[in-house]
Every structure is written in C-alpha cells, then in structure tokens.
Amino acid sequence: MTTVDSRLAEDARAGLWQNPPSLPPRWFYDERGSRLFDEITRLPEYYPTRRETEILQEHSADIARLTQATTLVELGSGMSTKTRLLLTAFSTARDCVFVPIDISAEVLTQAADVIALDYPTVRVSPIVADFHEPIPELPAGRRLLIFLGGTIGNLDHGERDAFLRRVRAGLTPGDHFLLGADLVKAPSRLVAAYDDSAGITAEFNRNLIEVMRSELDAEGLYVDDFQHVARWNPIERRVEMWLRARRDVAAHFRVLNRDWTLPAGAEMLTEISVKFHLPDLRRELSGHGLEPVRTWTDQGGDFSLTLARAA
Numbered sequence: 001m002t003t004v005d006s007r008l009a010e011d012a013r014a015g016l017w018q019n020p021p022s023l024p025p026r027w028f029y030d031e032r033g034s035r036l037f038d039e040i041t042r043l044p045e046y047y048p049t050r051r052e053t054e055i056l057q058e059h060s061a062d063i064a065r066l067t068q069a070t071t072l073v074e075l076g077s078g079m080s081t082k083t084r085l086l087l088t089a090f091s092t093a094r095d096c097v098f099v100p101i102d103i104s105a106e107v108l109t110q111a112a113d114v115i116a117l118d119y120p121t122v123r124v125s126p127i128v129a130d131f132h133e134p135i136p137e138l139p140a141g142r143r144l145l146i147f148l149g150g151t152i153g154n155l156d157h158g159e160r161d162a163f164l165r166r167v168r169a170g171l172t173p174g175d176h177f178l179l180g181a182d183l184v185k186a187p188s189r190l191v192a193a194y195d196d197s198a199g200i201t202a203e204f205n206r207n208l209i210e211v212m213r214s215e216l217d218a219e220g221l222y223v224d225d226f227q228h229v230a231r232w233n234p235i236e237r238r239v240e241m242w243l244r245a246r247r248d249v250a251a252h253f254r255v256l257n258r259d260w261t262l263p264a265g266a267e268m269l270t271e272i273s274v275k276f277h278l279p280d281l282r283r284e285l286s287g288h289g290l291e292p293v294r295t296w297t298d299q300g301g302d303f304s305l306t307l308a309r310a311a
C-alpha cells in the first residue's frame with residue numbers, strides 16, 4: 001500500500017463511521033476527479049476561477065510592486081495556470097524563484113517542467129507536501145506565499161485557525177501571503193455553482209464513491225446508488241456537498257476490514273466550501289499575525305484576493 005492509500009484508509013476510518021459520515025475533499029482529485037474539476041472551472045455557473053483570473057490579470061503588477069518578492073511559493077499548486085499571471089509580473093521585475101507545493105508528485109513534476117520551459121529566468125524548485133502539514137522550510141529571500149482558488153473554503157473554523165498558524169510560522173516578518181477567497185452572495189448563485197445544469201459537479205462528487213471503491217477495495221459499493229446534493233448552510237455560511245443513498249447501502253471495505261451501511265435517504269458529507277465576508281476574513285488574518293495590506297475583488301464583488309504581510 002502506498003502512503004496515499006494508507007492516508008485515505010486513515011481518513012475513512014476517522015470519518016465514515018461518524019454521524020453524519022464524511023470524507024475530506026482531498027480524495028476527489030484522482031485522475032478522473034482532477035479532469036472533472038478542470039471542467040468545473042469552465043462551467044458557466046462556476047464563477048470563482050474566472051473571477052480570480054480577472055483579479056490577477058488586473059493586479060499582478062501591483063502585487064509584484066507591493067511585495068517586492070523574489071520567491072513565489074504556491075500551496076496546492078496543481079498546474080499553476082493562474083499563477084502564470086503572477087510569474088509574468090514577477091519575472092519581468094527581477095529574477096525569481098518559484099516553489100510550487102502540491103501533494104501529487106506527478107502533477108508537480110509536470111507543472112514544474114512546463115513552467116521552467118516557459119519562464120527561462122525563473123528557477124523552479126518544487127516541493128511535495130500537504131497543506132495540512134507544517135509548511136516546509138522555504139528558500140531564503142523576500143517570499144510571497146499564495147493560496148488561490150478559494151480552497152481555504154474547504155477548511156472549517158478550527159482547521160482554518162491551524163492552517164493560518166502554519167502559514168504564519170512558515171514565513172519571516174516582511175514576507176507576504178496572498179489568499180483567494182470566495183464571498184457570500186445570493187444562495188441561488190452559490191448553489192448553482194455547485195450543482196451545475198450539465199451535471200459535471202454531480203459526477204465530480206460521485207467519483208468519490210469510485211475512489212473509495214477502488215482504493216479501499218470495497219464490495220457492495222456502487223456509484224449509481226448515490227445522488228449528488230449541494231446546499232447552502234446559512235448558519236455556517238458554507239456550501240455543502242453531500243452524497244445521498246438512493247437505496248440501502250451495505251458495503252464491505254477489504255482494506256479496512258470493516259462493514260459500512262448507509263440507509264436509503266441518508267447522506268455523507270463530502271465537501272464544505274465556506275464563503276466569506278471581507279471584514280471577518282481580514283480580522284481572521286490579522287488575528288494570526290498576517291496584517292492585511294490590500295484586498296481586491298472583481299467588478300461584481302463575487303471573489304476576493306487579500307494580500308497580507310507577516311508581522
């Protein structure tokens with residue numbers, strides 16, 4: 001068993017027998033899941049990627065000037081598509097180092113190679129790591145650590161607190177942190193972004209069942225027995241994705257040596273996507289020694305980028 005498998009087994013043991021059962025969203029991103037997510041970012045209903053790209057197009061030069069950074073570090077970098085806008089701004093100003101950090105060594109190597117080819121003046125120095133663990137020791141220099149896409153929304157209040165502590169601990173006073181966060185808006189638009197009419201998000205969510213089936217060697221677990229559910233939780237201010245059993249589910253996980261049941265109509269929680277009010281977010285950052293310098297939003301105020309300075 002690989003490390004990844006045993007981590008999934010750990011997460012499954014910790015989450016599937018809780019009430020309600022749950023699994024953390026990082027397991028969505030196997031090869032098919034990553035492809036489906038890529039499709040999601042292009043859906044008409046899914047605005048965050050487009051809005052964040054617009055903000056970066058507009059303000060990357062400002063970010064380069066305000067931070068004077070020489071070392072750009074990206075957490076959860078994936079293919080670093082949006083990051084190219086920052087790399088262009090930074091590498092025009094001065095020589096720089098790019099440190100993509102991702103859990104997938106495969107994705108990381110691919111992305112690093114392409115970036116190195118396209119940006120000859122940028123030294124690319126990838127690190128395999130998980131943002132649920134301490135930030136690895138970063139190369140010296142004035143750093144800008146970025147966490148884009150609104151992925152901070154996957155963390156609940158306690159997880160966010162721990163994450164922001166790790167971010168602050170990984171930086172030196174004067175370094176900067178750039179955070180992409182989705183904002184509270186009409187629930188109808190929020191839910192549509194996670195329940196698109198083409199059914200891509202439904203496939204993305206249901207793919208988790210296939211990941212569980214194959215990675216945990218399950219018997220009696222079928223994707224077709226689960227229905228995609230997305231709803232707005234106004235108390236927690238988050239979109240939640242659930243998988244609802246269409247009929248009684250009785251599965252056996254050979255890797256865990258455990259049985260799992262989910263009665264018809266019952267649901268498992270697969271993702272939270274917290275949405276923010278800017279004053280709260282800025283307060284949360286400064287409470288963690290990350291002093292907001294500037295916040296940008298798109299024209300419609302859908303999505304935000306906040307630049308903060310490590311105190």
Ligand code: AVJ
Pocket residue numbers: 040048149150151153154193194201204271272273
């Ligand atoms: C990658 C976590 C930012 O929460 O919007 C998109 C994931 N899930 N559609 C988000 C996601 C369903 C996405 N993040």
